[in-house]
Amino acid sequence: MTNLELLSQIVLPTDLHKFSDKELLQVAQEVRQAILERVSKTGGHFSSNLGTVELTVAMYAAYSLPPDKVVWDTGHQAYPHKLLTGRLERFDTLRKHKGMSGFLKRDEHELDVFGAGHAGTAISAALGFAAARDRVGGKEKVVAVTGDAAICSGMSWEALNHGGELNTDFTVVLNDNRMSIAPNVGALTSYFNRLRSRPQIQDLAQRAKSLAERMPNPIHRVASGLRHGITHYFAPEETGTIFEEMGFEYIGPVDGHDLPTLLEIFRNVRELDRPIFVHAITVKGKGYEVAEEDARKWHGVVPFDLQACEMAKSSGPVTFTQAFGDAAVECAELDPKMVAITAAMPDGTGLTNFAKQFPDRYYDVGIAEQHGVTFAAGQAAGGLKPFCAIYSTFLQRGYDQVLHDVCIQKLPVRFFMDRAGLVGDDGPTHHGAFDISFLTHIPHLVLLAPRDTTELREMARWTLGYDRGPTAVRYPRGASDDRLPELRTPIEFGRSEVLTQSDQSAATVVAVGSMVSVAWEAAQRLREEGISIDVINARWIKPIDLEAIARLGARSGRVITIEENARIGGFGQQVRDGLAEAGHDGIRVEVVALPDAFIEHGAQPIIRAEAGLSADALIERIKTRHRVG
Numbered sequence: 001m002t003n004l005e006l007l008s009q010i011v012l013p014t015d016l017h018k019f020s021d022k023e024l025l026q027v028a029q030e031v032r033q034a035i036l037e038r039v040s041k042t043g044g045h046f047s048s049n050l051g052t053v054e055l056t057v058a059m060y061a062a063y064s065l066p067p068d069k070v071v072w073d074t075g076h077q078a079y080p081h082k083l084l085t086g087r088l089e090r091f092d093t094l095r096k097h098k099g100m101s102g103f104l105k106r107d108e109h110e111l112d113v114f115g116a117g118h119a120g121t122a123i124s125a126a127l128g129f130a131a132a133r134d135r136v137g138g139k140e141k142v143v144a145v146t147g148d149a150a151i152c153s154g155m156s157w158e159a160l161n162h163g164g165e166l167n168t169d170f171t172v173v174l175n176d177n178r179m180s181i182a183p184n185v186g187a188l189t190s191y192f193n194r195l196r197s198r199p200q201i202q203d204l205a206q207r208a209k210s211l212a213e214r215m216p217n218p219i220h221r222v223a224s225g226l227r228h229g230i231t232h233y234f235a236p237e238e239t240g241t242i243f244e245e246m247g248f249e250y251i252g253p254v255d256g257h258d259l260p261t262l263l264e265i266f267r268n269v270r271e272l273d274r275p276i277f278v279h280a281i282t283v284k285g286k287g288y289e290v291a292e293e294d295a296r297k298w299h300g301v302v303p304f305d306l307q308a309c310e311m312a313k314s315s316g317p318v319t320f321t322q323a324f325g326d327a328a329v330e331c332a333e334l335d336p337k338m339v340a341i342t343a344a345m346p347d348g349t350g351l352t353n354f355a356k357q358f359p360d361r362y363y364d365v366g367i368a369e370q371h372g373v374t375f376a377a378g379q380a381a382g383g384l385k386p387f388c389a390i391y392s393t394f395l396q397r398g399y400d401q402v403l404h405d406v407c408i409q410k411l412p413v414r415f416f417m418d419r420a421g422l423v424g425d426d427g428p429t430h431h432g433a434f435d436i437s438f439l440t441h442i443p444h445l446v447l448l449a450p451r452d453t454t455e456l457r458e459m460a461r462w463t464l465g466y467d468r469g470p471t472a473v474r475y476p477r478g479a480s481d482d483r484l485p486e487l488r489t490p491i492e493f494g495r496s497e498v499l500t501q502s503d504q505s506a507a508t509v510v511a512v513g514s515m516v517s518v519a520w521e522a523a524q525r526l527r528e529e530g531i532s533i534d535v536i537n538a539r540w541i542k543p544i545d546l547e548a549i550a551r552l553g554a555r556s557g558r559v560i561t562i563e564e565n566a567r568i569g570g571f572g573q574q575v576r577d578g579l580a581e582a583g584h585d586g587i588r589v590e591v592v593a594l595p596d597a598f599i600e601h602g603a604q605p606i607i608r609a610e611a612g613l614s615a616d617a618l619i620e621r622i623k624t625r626h627r628v629g
């Protein structure tokens with residue numbers, strides 16, 4: 001590892017104040033070096049962080065943190081922030097179990113003033129901090145840093161709308177690299193491109209002076225904000241930007257890698273006490289050539305060889321994501337009415353291929369899950385067959401739209417929720433731990449979970465033919481267990497699949513989706529010890545196949561449900577409730593599910609096992625209560 005002479009002295013951003021501007025250039029270099037060296041070993045978010053190096057160094061040198069506050073949107077681009085807040089030593093634990101989070105967390109550091117993971121929250125949160133400061137009479141500055149994709153989300157505009165009216169002392173920094181994870185989309189993106197084409201701020205003092213000289217009189221100059229030598233000047237002269245119309249001073253565009261100019265700007269902006277909007281142009285992947293060329297590929301990385309600039313190609317069994325992508329293409333070929341929607345996640349949801357093959361039937365709505373859901377509802381009402389592919393965690397954003405726009409009207413939108421269950425390294429903001437709870441209480445919606453990738457494809461085809469109302473399919477991150485039996489029954493409405501049963505069964509295990517392979521493994525291992533259990537692949541979470549569960553459960557007297565969802569409102573509780581309602585008092589139901597807690601980050605097998613979602617834990621449970629002889 002390179003010796004990071006200056007960076008290793010920094011515990012808090014205020015330590016930057018002791019460095020000269022020239023030394024700050026070296027700090028920026030060291031921050032970039034640290035990201036390259038550390039993240040190539042740990043894996044994690046990569047290209048977005050290379051793009052925020054100078055921006056972070058400049059802000060943190062110009063402001064006083066604490067007490068000033070910088071709120072980062074999403075948090076995946078805040079590694080420079082972590083490095084400038086004394087976490088260099090902990091960097092090799094990034095995203096590891098019990099190590100440093102990949103996002104910001106209020107309980108990880110006092111300067112992680114607001115946690116995130118989902119995009120579009122920073123401006124609202126920063127405005128809240130500013131309002132709190134104003135109420136208590138504080139003096140600290142508040143800055144929100146958002147991306148060109150995050151700012152397109154509805155919530156960001158709700159906050160800008162409010163911020164312009166509150167007219168208080170806070171600053172929004174737009175980190176505009178033209179990229180979401182994939183290239184950014186939408187009319188606003190075109191608008192930012194037009195703003196980008198204006199001359200960038202270079203030499204502030206010189207340009208402010210030349211404008212002042214062109215101003216007709218001193219009053220006009222003061223009114224233009226030139227007493228600070230900065231504001232208004234950089235707004236376009238012919239027309240105001242949309243941000244000015246909304247009550248912000250627009251400053252930009254500025255080269256987000258030009259540290260001296262950024263320092264000058266932020267030192268000036270810090271003196272202002274009204275809503276300011278700084279538009280910085282950055283390059284995603286800056287400083288690492290292959291990442292600059294293909295920021296999409298290098299958005300999130302697994303450990304890789306820094307010198308060879310190569311990431312290992314992932315091989316292995318087909319993932320659920322790939323299987324959904326294939327299924328979407330198959331369904332499009334089968335039915336010309338089928339269309340697909342993603343909210344800024346074409347690669348993550350597996351729709352990249354679909355987008356290439358059916359460009360006019362593919363819609364990337366940007367980070368706008370709520371809109372995506374209601375857009376799909378409109379398409380369904382208009383006679384199309386929308387496949388709305390949104391990760392479980394991000395569909396939380398669209399709960400009301402699912403309920404109000406889709407389900408009340410019984411519209412046949414097909415939801416495909418990838419990353420249902422524990423996702424691993426991204427942690428609590430990204431686990432899909434709640435979709436069973438927040439979807440199954442909504443009337444009309446049916447919910448399925450495939451045990452493997454083949455079943456996912458079959459379920460996708462099944463939903464294509466189902467026009468009676470909304471459907472949702474949940475499936476986990478990763479690949480399925482190819483040790484599961486190939487023997488299959490066709491997908492039938494409300495019918496589970498019995499994988500194994502016995503007259504001498506010690507328990508009837510009803511497993512949901514990803515947990516089928518856990519139950520199957522437990523069954524194989526128990527059999528070697530002479531203990532047999534029934535294994536039911538639930539397939540249907542709503543409606544539940546109570547008939548099959550009761551039939552097998554009545555013989556064993558013991559039903560164990562297992563699911564990768566919160567216990568409260570989950571599948572198991574509904575099985576228990578359903579069996580009790582139907583009068584099956586002789587069947588004891590045990591629920592294995594996620595506890596009522598936010599599960600921390602860590603490798604999937606580790607955190608699943610900690611939550612009791614493993615074959616070992618299931619075997620232990622079955623054996624503990626199993627009376628042999």
Ligand SMILES: Cc1ncc(C[n+]2csc(CCOP(=O)(O)OP(=O)(O)O)c2C)c(N)n1
Nearest residue numbers: 048117118119147148149150179180181344
């Ligand atoms: C609500 C929500 N939807 C989707 C995502 C997935 N996601 C993470 S980062 C990202 C792109 C962010 O792009 P931008 O805001 O421009 O920041 P950049 O990475 O370019 O710095 C997306 C879509 C998310 N975090 N939150």
